[in-house]
Amino acid sequence: MPMPHRTFAQVAKRRLTGKEGRERIREVQALLGELPDYRNGPYADLRKWLTAEIEDTRVRASAVHRDSIAVRREGAAQIALVGPPNVGKSSLLQALSEIQIKTGDYPFTTLRPVPALTRIGGVLIQLVEIPGLIEGASEDRAGGRALLGVLRSADAIVFCSRGDADPAELEIVVAEIVAAGIEKPALLAATRSDEAGPEALQRLSAAFPDLDVVPVSIIDEASLDAFRAAVWRLTGLLRVRLRKGGAVDDEPLALHPGATVTDVADWVHHDLGASFTAARVWGTSARFDGQRVGREHVVADNDVVEIVS
Ligand SMILES: Nc1nc2c(ncn2[C@@H]2O[C@H](COP(=O)(O)OP(=O)(O)O)[C@@H](O)[C@H]2O)c(=O)[nH]1
Ligand SMILES: [Mg+2]
Missing domain, CATH: 3.10.20.30 (Beta-grasp domain)
Structure with a gap:
């Protein structure tokens, strides 16, 4: 008499909780072995879910490097995205990514750099979200030195500020990068631009006269194309x-x-x-x-x- 499918689903979820990478894949494979072998119905659905879970785990494992903060370079250039929290960096990465990264699913999204590959004019470019660079980062606050290290090895930087945000928020981040002696080709993405008016964008341009301001919204496909083009120019390739x-x-x-x-x-x-x-x-x-x-x-x-x- 097999375990009722609902109970099986609950047991499976409990056994997978807190497991990632190889350990999670091994557990999924064990569960698949225990699953009654029906071709249709709820057990077949569970099989489908578990099989997909293996692939999802692999994708996550390659996107988030759990053991080291360093990001393995892929593609023709590596572009770092930095800025205050909540400006839409992860969303932008997801909107541009070849592989769909489920932002909310990443336990370490807010702590570790997250890479994604995007294709621009047929060429693969790696985008890396640098999370949580706060005031004092150059003095290693909140693991700032390691995060700045990732930035140092990137080819270029996309500073991100909400279109209608107070420029001071990004100025704090820029100051830490300058204090760390990092100088790269850069542009300023005015993110969530669907929420910002033209005056807000002008204020941003005035605050950062040395940076090209590129308004971008994840719900505006044309702005994403313009952003891709700007990133391409940044690579110099x-x-x-x-x-x-x-x-x-x-x-x-x-x-x-x-x-x-x-x-x-x-x-x-x-x-x-x-x-x-x-x-x-x-x-x-x-x-x-x-x-x-x-x-x-x-x-x-x-x-x-x-x-x-
Ligand atoms: N209206 C609008 N909201 C956005 C846009 N991009 C991101 N958001 C929202 O902004 C919030 C923060 O986004 P997230 O990508 O997590 O920001 P991060 O902390 O910089 O990575 C989320 O609620 C998103 O849905 C955008 O282009 N337009
Ligand atoms: Mg994020």
Whole structure:
């Protein structure tokens, strides 16, 4: 006589409480083994729920690094989001993320940096929410030094302030970053912009004259697109697409300014990078379409490159 399904669900939830990562997956697998093997009905639903729980746990484990505060770099650039609490950093991350992160489900969201990958113009960029940078962070208050360390290794910073907030709230955060000697390309996201009027945005611009202000709201798709474009400019990267056999790749590769066609060939394969003789280029770095160039030719944003081997 199997356990009634409602009781099973309660027992399962209790056994999973407080478990994460490998431990949680092991417990889910044990529960799956104990579950009566019906194809339909409530037991089948429980099986579906438990199976999904394994995948969800894996996603969480890769998104939140529990043992270390350091964030493993992924994608072509790493952009840190910082600002006071409640300005909508997590929401923005979620709105832009490739994998849907369930903000509220993360027990450590408010304590640890949370990375997410977003695709901008075909290139994967890593966004990292830096939570809880408070006054005194540069003197290590509230684990501030470790959080600032994450910021230090990022390529650029997106400061976040609610569009209609008192600029002083963000000024406290900026002061700690300056005190820590961190200088990066940066922009100012005026978040929750659906709640702010134009005067509020002007006040923000006036308070931070050195930063480009980009209004953004998670409920305004056009503002999210503009935000993506601004983040892309912040990376300073170039997008180049490969041409092979007359067809151009959909996925661009991201390169640093000054990159040559040799870097492009290297990216395809190191052997090709070493052995290729010439390349053909379409785009602004070429004098005409399909110009034949040498190994040291410097590429420009949006170029199409064919490696001649
Ligand atoms: N109206 C509006 N509310 C938002 C927006 N973004 C976030 N919020 C709300 O602001 C609150 C704080 O968001 P959260 O992402 O947790 O902020 P965080 O502490 O900076 O990570 C939540 O209640 C969100 O629903 C937005 O673009 N528009
Ligand atoms: Mg948050």
